[in-house]
Amino acid sequence: MTLSVRTLPLILIAFAGLAACEPAKTPPAPMLAVATIDGVEISEPRLRVPPNGRDVTAGYLTLTNSSNKPQKLVGASSPRAERIELHAHLKGADGMAQMRQVEQVEIPAKGTAVLAPGGLHLMVFGIKEPLKPGDSFTVELTFEGNRKVGFAMPVVENPTQETEGDKGHSGHQH
Template sequence: MKKIVSILITMAITMGGGPVLAGTFGIHAPMVRMVPPGQTVSAAFMILHNHGMQERIVVAAHSDVADAVELHNHTMEDGMMKMRRVDAIAVAGHAEVVLKPGGLHIMLIGLTRSLEVGEKVTLELEFADGERLSFKAPVQMVSGAHDHATHDH
């Protein structure tokens, strides 16, 4: 019996992410920033939680609400907050990476329709091993700095 268990574990490791992914990679508190009608750019935030031992690398994100979906980060350059595209977001084993305003985020460029507070937008993360993880993120008012954000005052 012990032998069978160890064979199964070996198989799971050899298969890479496989069906194990959904069980070992969690997406917490996902949200899409509400933007006024007519604004064509928004962003998505969430906490990526890798419950597994192996590092997981997000290489792309997808959604049908935007023409282009990019992984972005904010960095300070000459005292100015600049947003730039990143190739990947790596989440080490048993670690969390927070996507939040002013930091890492998923950029939704060229919204294909207007957003409504409370609606759920389908997002998909694509990992380096080709695995894809689909989930729903509610549209919310999000405070905090972002280049494309509107300000209330």
């Protein structure tokens, strides 16, 4: 088959028309809540495998507040760890990012707080048993007013794998 200079534009137009008929991309799946307390949904929980056999690691999750008032996460615990603290990466006086304990994480009314690599996160100390990818790690979150909710966090090798809640965050190591 020989193509002339006149038929080539027609073929290109036909291919462009076929491409326009391609089905639309599927939107991302909604975040599924693993637990809910007083209008706050907890989704996308994951706990990093402790690096180099250590007993310290970080946990991440998304908190979505559907209520009309701000909510405050004030603590966390696990029967499988000595303690869990709320941490954030903040800029120090020298301009360098430093990890610091924070007293609370505010979830705005009708808003979301994302605990993700490079930002707010749960810092888990004194893990009592070795963890491997695929394990489940039980956590209980405490909200202002001593309201508590428990759920399981899957243990993952690479928590920097983007989830719907932490688009745009980059990983870090502890």
